[in-house]
Amino acid sequence: MKLTYSKERKKTLIHLPGSKSITNRLLVLKTIHYPNLTILNSSTSTDSVHLQRAIKSLESLNVNAKIDAADGGTTFRFLSILLAHKGFVGNLYGSERLLARPNKPLIDSLSAIGYPISLNSLGEVVFHKSPNKVNLNHWQVDISISSQFASALSMLAPSMQNDITIELVGDPVSLGYLDMTIELMRVLGMEIYRKDNLIYSKPFSPSQDLQTITVESDWSSISYFIAISVLAGLTIELQPVSNYSSQPDIAILDFANQLGVDTSFGGDVLTLTPKSRFSMPKSIARDYTNCPDIALTEIVVCHALGIDLTLQGVEHLKHKESDRLKTISQELSSFDKHNLPLFNTHNDHRIAMSLAPLAVLKPISFNDIEVVSKSFPDFWKEIDKLGFHITPEHES
Numbered sequence: 511m512k513l514t515y516s517k518e519r520k521k522t523l524i525h526l527p528g529s530k531s532i533t534n535r536l537l538v539l540k541t542i543h544y545p546n547l548t549i550l551n552s553s554t555s556t557d558s559v560h561l562q563r564a565i566k567s568l569e570s571l572n573v574n575a576k577i578d579a580a581d582g583g584t585t586f587r588f589l590s591i592l593l594a595h596k597g598f599v600g601n602l603y604g605s606e607r608l609l610a611r612p613n614k615p616l617i618d619s620l621s622a623i624g625y626p627i628s629l630n631s632l633g634e635v636v637f638h639k640s641p642n643k644v645n646l647n648h649w650q651v652d653i654s655i656s657s658q659f660a661s662a663l664s665m666l667a668p669s670m671q672n673d674i675t676i677e678l679v680g681d682p683v684s685l686g687y688l689d690m691t692i693e694l695m696r697v698l699g700m701e702i703y704r705k706d707n708l709i710y711s712k713p714f715s716p717s718q719d720l721q722t723i724t725v726e727s728d729w730s731s732i733s734y735f736i737a738i739s740v741l742a743g744l745t746i747e748l749q750p751v752s753n754y755s756s757q758p759d760i761a762i763l764d765f766a767n768q769l770g771v772d773t774s775f776g777g778d779v780l781t782l783t784p785k786s787r788f789s790m791p792k793s794i795a796r797d798y799t800n801c802p803d804i805a806l807t808e809i810v811v812c813h814a815l816g817i818d819l820t821l822q823g824v825e826h827l828k829h830k831e832s833d834r835l836k837t838i839s840q841e842l843s844s845f846d847k848h849n850l851p852l853f854n855t856h857n858d859h860r861i862a863m864s865l866a867p868l869a870v871l872k873p874i875s876f877n878d879i880e881v882v883s884k885s886f887p888d889f890w891k892e893i894d895k896l897g898f899h900i901t902p903e904h905e906s
Contacts, residue, residue, distance in 0.1 A: 511879045512850070513869040515742070516897045523747045523779075524735060524892050528553040528725035529757060530885045531584070534561055535691055536723065538588045538665050539698060541565050542595060543714055547698075548722040551750075555885045557582040564589055568596055573639070579604040581831065581857065581884070584658060587616055590635050591662045594625040595669065597642065602635040607857065609633030612829055615652040616659040623649055647672050653688070654680030655826060660709070661691040668700045668714035676709040683826045686758030686800035693756045697723070727751050729759035730860075731886050732780070733807040736766045737867040738896060739782040740811055746896065751780035758801040765808055768794055769815075790815055799823030802830070806838055806864035813842050814868060831884075832856035841865060850875060859884040869898055 533553035538561075540547045552558060560580045567577065577593070579586040579602060586604050590613070593602060603609065609632060617635060620627050624643035628636050649667070651659045660678055667674040682688075688704070695702050698720065701712040727750055739746050753775040763773050770788030774781050794817060798805040805824055812819035827834040837856045844851040845868060855862040855878045862881050866889075868874055879900060882889040890900050 512873060512875045512901050513866060514873045514899050514901070515869040516899070517742075522895045523749055524895060525888075526727035526731055526748055526751065526892075527555070527886050527888065529728040530555045530557055531687065531690070531728075531757065532694065532725045533558045534584050534588060535661065535665065535694055536725065537561050537565060538592060538662075539695065541568075541592055542665065542669050543700070544698060544716045544720075546716075547720065550722055550724040551727075552725055553728070553885070554887050556580065556883045556887075557585050557885065561585045561588065565592065568592070568598070571598065571600070573599045575600040577602050579608060581605040581608045583608060583611055583656075583831075586611075586635075587613060587656075587658045587662050588665075590616055590620065590627070591666045593635075593637055594620050594627050594642075595666060598637045599639045600637055601630075602637070603632070607831065612655045615655060616662055619649060619651040619659065619663060622646075644670070648675050648677065650677045650679055652680045653678050653682045653685075655683065655829060657682060657684040657686075657688040660688050664688070664691055664702060664709055664711065665695065667709070667711035668695070668702060670711075671713055673713070674711045676711070678707040678709070682707075683799055683823070684758070684802055690756040690758065726755060726757070728885070729755060729757040729762060730803040731863075731889075733759065733762040733765075733804045734863050734867065734889070734893075736762055736771060736782060737807050737811045737864070738870065738893065739771050739784055740766070740769045741814055741867050741870040742896070743784045744782075744896060745784065746782045748780045748782070750778035751775070752778065753780075759804050761801045762804045762807070765794075765796065765804070765811075769811070769817075791817060793818035793820065795820040795822070797822040798827075802827055803860060806834060806860050809838055810842065810864045810868065814871060830860075831858040832861060834858065834861070837861055838864070845874070852877060855881045857881055859886070863889055866893060866898070 528551040530553040536549050617629050626638035626640040653660045699717050700714045735746050770785040772783045841853050852875045859881050
């Protein structure tokens with residue numbers, strides 16, 4: 511499909527999706543701890559839909575059933591703790607790419623804790639028919655590849671009958687997402703906190719006072735509109751957005767300011783306003799250890815503007831839906847070489863959305879536009895408001 515941009519300089523209101531990360535965590539917490547909790551503004555991403563569908567299926571699963579996590583890393587890891595907690599017997603599987611992603615540290619931790627769980631040769635999680643022997647109060651988990659392993663165990667810990675200490679092993683990545691998980695749990699009334707490499711959790715009984723919780727908008731998605739604002743010189747309003755967020759990707763605001771985009775909040779609207787006279791920096795340095803999902807956006811913008819970007823904390827990007835640094839380098843090379851580059855999304859939603867703003871500079875095309883449904887199903891509809899248009903390649 512071909513993506514073009516018409517230079518319409520207008521102020522337009524964009525509706526943002528609910529955070530996929532927060533939605534998925536709330537779905538797990540609701541299932542384990544808070545069955546009567548109502549979640550508002552849930553993400554409609556395919557990852558969240560798959561997780562909801564799998565949770566609902568728990569009510570009627572037979573022994574030796576198989577559950578499909580599709581290609582969702584979060585879905586796979588969070589379902590691992592849910593199914594173990596529920597005493598499920600059977601297999602959890604997913605796409606070939608998903609099963610090739612690192613999941614062993616979480617499964618090893620659950621096995622060491624006492625759950626009858628293992629990985630088979632295909633990378634599927636196997637839940638065995640034997641009683642849980644969970645009696646340890648000190649857990650360990652390696653977070654040098656993903657903080658999701660620690661987030662998963664943290665959400666499980668308050669269901670235990672005794673105090674739990676979780677020891678975090680290895681050099682941490684995406685620690686901000688773990689802290690977001692813990693803060694979300696504390697909002698729900700759970701006694702849990704992190705101090706350095708230790709997480710402390712107490713048993714939890716839900717309060718009847720809390721009936722609903724609203725998912726805030728997704729800051730990873732905001733990054734693509736900041737890219738458009740920078741490249742097109744376009745004022746954009748985004749809604750609903752709070753000026754406070756525990757999502758690590760709020761760090762994109764610093765990037766916006768470095769590239770001359772003023773950000774202001776009014777009510778639940780974030781306004782992006784490019785400065786009329788601004789000299790772009792020749793180089794900037796950014797650390798993505800805690801906010802890996804905005805790395806691609808910033809790499810693409812800096813490439814388009816000829817800014818030398820020094821990256822830190824990106825080693826774990828090879829474990830995402832694609833090997834992201836390798837993939838984005840290949841696609842940007844295609845952009846430089848061709849008048850109408852055909853981008854291969856590599857089945858990676860963030861590759862597609864981070865490259866889309868380049869249509870401001872020249873027409874581009876994608877081999878797969880549906881991939882964005884993994885986190886932002888209405889992405890093409892929303893950027894259409896700004897002058898971006900998707901058409902079959904044979905049409906002009």
